[in-house]
Amino acid sequence: MAKISPEKRAARRAQILDAAWKCFERKGLHPTTMDNIIEASGLSAGAVYGYFKNKDDLIISALMTSMTGVAEEIGPLLARRPPSPPNVLLRELTSAISSFTARDGFDLKRIALLGWSEAQHNAPLLTTMRPFYVAFRDQLKAVAMAWQRDGVIDATADPDDVSKALLATTMGFVAQSAVLGDVEPDAIGRGVSALAKAGK
Amino acid sequence: MAKISPEKRAARRAQILDAAWKCFERKGLHPTTMDNIIEASGLSAGAVYGYFKNKDDLIISALMTSMTGVAEEIGPLLARRPPSPPNVLLRELTSAISSFTARDGFDLKRIALLGWSEAQHNAPLLTTMRPFYVAFRDQLKAVAMAWQRDGVIDATADPDDVSKALLATTMGFVAQSAVLGDVEPDAIGRGVSALAKAGK
Amino acid sequence: MAKISPEKRAARRAQILDAAWKCFERKGLHPTTMDNIIEASGLSAGAVYGYFKNKDDLIISALMTSMTGVAEEIGPLLARRPPSPPNVLLRELTSAISSFTARDGFDLKRIALLGWSEAQHNAPLLTTMRPFYVAFRDQLKAVAMAWQRDGVIDATADPDDVSKALLATTMGFVAQSAVLGDVEPDAIGRGVSALAKAGK
Amino acid sequence: MAKISPEKRAARRAQILDAAWKCFERKGLHPTTMDNIIEASGLSAGAVYGYFKNKDDLIISALMTSMTGVAEEIGPLLARRPPSPPNVLLRELTSAISSFTARDGFDLKRIALLGWSEAQHNAPLLTTMRPFYVAFRDQLKAVAMAWQRDGVIDATADPDDVSKALLATTMGFVAQSAVLGDVEPDAIGRGVSALAKAGK
DNA sequence: GATGAATGAGTCTTCATTCAT
DNA sequence: AATGAATGAAGACTCATTCAT
Known part of the structure; x- marks a missing residue:
């Protein structure tokens, strides 16, 4: 459904990264689940995976x-x-x-x-x-x-x-x-x- | 198998701890599975749990x-x-x-x-x-x-x-x-x- | 798989409950394993746990x-x-x-x-x-x-x-x-x- | 090590049965573990198994x-x-x-x-x-x-x-x-x- | 006879990831 | 593009039973 603007895309990425950071700081890297991050980001699982290949990618990023x-x-x-x-x-x-x-x-x-x-x-x-x-x-x-x-x-x-x-x-x-x-x-x-x- | 001597018990504990240490160093704390440690220790699952209450106990110890x-x-x-x-x-x-x-x-x-x-x-x-x-x-x-x-x-x-x-x-x-x-x-x-x- | 309709959701729940009932009647409450129910329901473990919090929830329901x-x-x-x-x-x-x-x-x-x-x-x-x-x-x-x-x-x-x-x-x-x-x-x-x- | 008198044997059996009963009443049949009964009876695992073939035998008895x-x-x-x-x-x-x-x-x-x-x-x-x-x-x-x-x-x-x-x-x-x-x-x-x- | 440490198959449950809609 | 239900392979842990001492 239509392309998203690069700015919006970057903003979404930052939003997810921010959620991940919050979770990691609170619970640690491995104890944090993708669901934790997905929920904290306010997006859907599919959306998160659209911006990051996998959990490891998210960790490193x-x-x-x-x-x-x-x-x-x-x-x-x-x-x-x-x-x-x-x-x-x-x-x-x-x-x-x-x-x-x-x-x-x-x-x-x-x-x-x-x-x-x-x-x-x-x-x-x-x-x-x-x-x-x-x-x-x-x-x-x-x-x-x-x-x-x-x-x-x-x-x-x-x-x-x-x-x-x-x-x-x-x-x-x-x-x-x-x-x-x-x-x-x-x-x-x-x-x-x-x-x-x-x-x- | 009758009562075990305190020395033997301590030795077993050390054996498990040693196995755990090896695994933790190699793979990290959370990525290490109890099975990894169990196998490395050469004992059975039940035996390991006889010496340590759970994974967390093992980590801390x-x-x-x-x-x-x-x-x-x-x-x-x-x-x-x-x-x-x-x-x-x-x-x-x-x-x-x-x-x-x-x-x-x-x-x-x-x-x-x-x-x-x-x-x-x-x-x-x-x-x-x-x-x-x-x-x-x-x-x-x-x-x-x-x-x-x-x-x-x-x-x-x-x-x-x-x-x-x-x-x-x-x-x-x-x-x-x-x-x-x-x-x-x-x-x-x-x-x-x-x-x-x-x-x- | 996108959002599921409430009717479909209810149907799935009934399907699992039905499977559980069958198993319980056949083997008793505790001897029945979650795997028994999962298999009988034709769904996956994760799906079943998506509808019922745990075995106890399933029993009570x-x-x-x-x-x-x-x-x-x-x-x-x-x-x-x-x-x-x-x-x-x-x-x-x-x-x-x-x-x-x-x-x-x-x-x-x-x-x-x-x-x-x-x-x-x-x-x-x-x-x-x-x-x-x-x-x-x-x-x-x-x-x-x-x-x-x-x-x-x-x-x-x-x-x-x-x-x-x-x-x-x-x-x-x-x-x-x-x-x-x-x-x-x-x-x-x-x-x-x-x-x-x-x-x- | 020597035979035990039939009276003593019967007493031991009763002692185990009593422990089992207490556990069953408190926790239910299946949720009660052999360890529960063994501990409640004050005997050892081996001893209990000397008097009852297995858990089912204990339940029925x-x-x-x-x-x-x-x-x-x-x-x-x-x-x-x-x-x-x-x-x-x-x-x-x-x-x-x-x-x-x-x-x-x-x-x-x-x-x-x-x-x-x-x-x-x-x-x-x-x-x-x-x-x-x-x-x-x-x-x-x-x-x-x-x-x-x-x-x-x-x-x-x-x-x-x-x-x-x-x-x-x-x-x-x-x-x-x-x-x-x-x-x-x-x-x-x-x-x-x-x-x-x-x-x- | 008694002990209790050891066994290991089996249990419940989670969770990274996919993909039909 | 986005959704979120479904998957299913692990993972941690338990527990009936045995058997060397």
């Missing part, structure tokens, strides 16, 4: 959408030159992640954990997800090199190591918040700061 | 067993006084986690991710898991205070913040390794070290 | 359907005024029950026993079933009062007692037939008649 | 034991000569059934219903149960003939019909009590009495 969202939030922070000093940058990153969460009523930190976990056994997801984190780490590496140029951190260190440490701290903030739920973004910055004054 | 394992590995490192300096301690922690993994043929890091993710929607698991991480962080806090006493780190900082930063870095090492798979334990220590020289 | 059937058969007999005299009414009631049975190829008497038995341990069923028998007895009481008005039976008796005796005889006809299988409806009426001439 | 119990209670009432008049006998019978119930803490009426229902699909049980009811009815027939000899009831009636009516009323008392739970034994006698004055 939902996860990647949220990752793209954070990436957009975080990108500018990492692109700034000169970059904020380490403890400030860390605070900015963790704050951005936290606020992204709050804004849409989803807890991105929980979603992220679902994604990491799922990727362990879902090859297509891992393949899609990896470049995102690689890019994130590459940007952190560029920041590290900028810091070294500016004399902010040890110029003899391997910037790869620095990027790994920073990524670890950021991902760990997410994980720790999700599991313990009491980690204010600032605490991480301050803690690293304290460590940074070591030996003085 | 398997997860907690592995957590207890790491806790035993990590405890001594955190108890040492004076504690190793930050970058060394971080290297020791990440190395311990990595070697624990290698030793038993399971990848603890992947298991940990499954656990964190599952805990988001499994209240009993979260309840059981939390104290473990709280205790871990408490030990890190004690270490931070020892460092402050010894003048190793900024004495004016809040040791809570330091413990959160350290836990984040450690958990993040696990997550990053599981997702990107190329993080040598030493890199984290070195990276933090580089940061630590900031502002000198 | 099947039982109540058959009770409603008898109630419709019996109602007019009890509503007639003046009512047939006791022995005639008893014959009419037992005959109606027997013929209802024969007509549809189910033995209602056996089904009734299954229901009474099940209701002993199935609270929802008992709750649903009771009003039916209460109504039946209330109608019998009204009949008793009509008899008393007409001088057909002892005007000083408690019509409640009469209704209980009549219900007992009717239910007992069902039970005795099911267990011994040789009770013609007329026998009960004649037997009560003989008793009624007592002391003459 | 438990049911027959209770029937034998009522038969002993009721026998003398039916053997008395001259027999009590109809309404009195009915009151005696229903009272005996009710008191038997109360005495042992089991509700015989519910148990009876379970038995009748089960017999519909359990041939061995039906075979065992039938003679009991046939004997009961035969005794009622003898009573009817005594009444006829004594001029208590219509001498031209078929005593078979009378016995069927009496058995129906008695069985119906049991069924009605179990389903509606508010039938005092006396009510039945009084109700039949009222009917008996019809046409005078």
Whole structure:
């Protein structure tokens, strides 16, 4: 019955993705049923399957959408030159992640954990997800090199190591918040700061 | 078959838990079926259900067993006084986690991710898991205070913040390794070290 | 398959109920498996569960359907005024029950026993079933009062007692037939008649 | 390990039967599991199976034991000569059934219903149960003939019909009590009495 | 004789996906 | 394009019964 406009189609897709996200956050990836999503989306089963090949497609799409969202939030922070000093940058990153969460009523930190976990056994997801984190780490590496140029951190260190440490701290903030739920973004910055004054 | 000795009973339990662990690591928590575990354990369905009330019990038990394992590995490192300096301690922690993994043929890091993710929607698991991480962080806090006493780190900082930063870095090492798979334990220590020289 | 008309839906429900009834009558309530019913209905498992929440729902529905059937058969007999005299009414009631049975190829008497038995341990069923028998007895009481008005039976008796005796005889006809299988409806009426001439 | 004395053996059997009875009354025949009975009996699985071939054997034995119990209670009432008049006998019978119930803490009426229902699909049980009811009815027939000899009831009636009516009323008392739970034994006698004055 | 751990076929139920309308 | 009823292959779990100790 007639073609649908591309805008309408995109809107429908977003609507379904939104429903999926809500369900996943509430119940987890596998415990969520297609029916849960179908009902939450307000569409019919057939309609949902018209926009997504299958549940796995929906999982990957939902996860990647949220990752793209954070990436957009975080990108500018990492692109700034000169970059904020380490403890400030860390605070900015963790704050951005936290606020992204709050804004849409989803807890991105929980979603992220679902994604990491799922990727362990879902090859297509891992393949899609990896470049995102690689890019994130590459940007952190560029920041590290900028810091070294500016004399902010040890110029003899391997910037790869620095990027790994920073990524670890950021991902760990997410994980720790999700599991313990009491980690204010600032605490991480301050803690690293304290460590940074070591030996003085 | 008459009464079984407590040792035999414990051995059987371990045998099932081992099978479950293997399956979970390979396929994930929910995609693993009870039949998978039953077959892997070499026992019958009834036997497995004689040792574990249901799948959820098995999930929680398997997860907690592995957590207890790491806790035993990590405890001594955190108890040492004076504690190793930050970058060394971080290297020791990440190395311990990595070697624990290698030793038993399971990848603890992947298991940990499954656990964190599952805990988001499994209240009993979260309840059981939390104290473990709280205790871990408490030990890190004690270490931070020892460092402050010894003048190793900024004495004016809040040791809570330091413990959160350290836990984040450690958990993040696990997550990053599981997702990107190329993080040598030493890199984290070195990276933090580089940061630590900031502002000198 | 698009929306189904209410009539079609009702027909499907009846089709399943019919299959269930057949199975229950043949094998009993609990020994009948959902698979038995599913196969007998000619539908798929999912379809059956689309019409009935679970086995218990099916049991209660099947039982109540058959009770409603008898109630419709019996109602007019009890509503007639003046009512047939006791022995005639008893014959009419037992005959109606027997013929209802024969007509549809189910033995209602056996089904009734299954229901009474099940209701002993199935609270929802008992709750649903009771009003039916209460109504039946209330109608019998009204009949008793009509008899008393007409001088057909002892005007000083408690019509409640009469209704209980009549219900007992009717239910007992069902039970005795099911267990011994040789009770013609007329026998009960004649037997009560003989008793009624007592002391003459 | 040594033989057990016949008394002890009989005691054990009774102990198991008692446990089974308790379970059956509480949960129904099929919903009761062997484990329920095993636990209630305080013995081991193996022990129970040493006394009863299987669950069906246990069901039949438990049911027959209770029937034998009522038969002993009721026998003398039916053997008395001259027999009590109809309404009195009915009151005696229903009272005996009710008191038997109360005495042992089991509700015989519910148990009876379970038995009748089960017999519909359990041939061995039906075979065992039938003679009991046939004997009961035969005794009622003898009573009817005594009444006829004594001029208590219509001498031209078929005593078979009378016995069927009496058995129906008695069985119906049991069924009605179990389903509606508010039938005092006396009510039945009084109700039949009222009917008996019809046409005078 | 007694024990109770183990067996494994069988039960109820769910749910991703399809396709006739 | 959209609908939602139907499918049917799993999945988790139970339970009557056995038999090694």
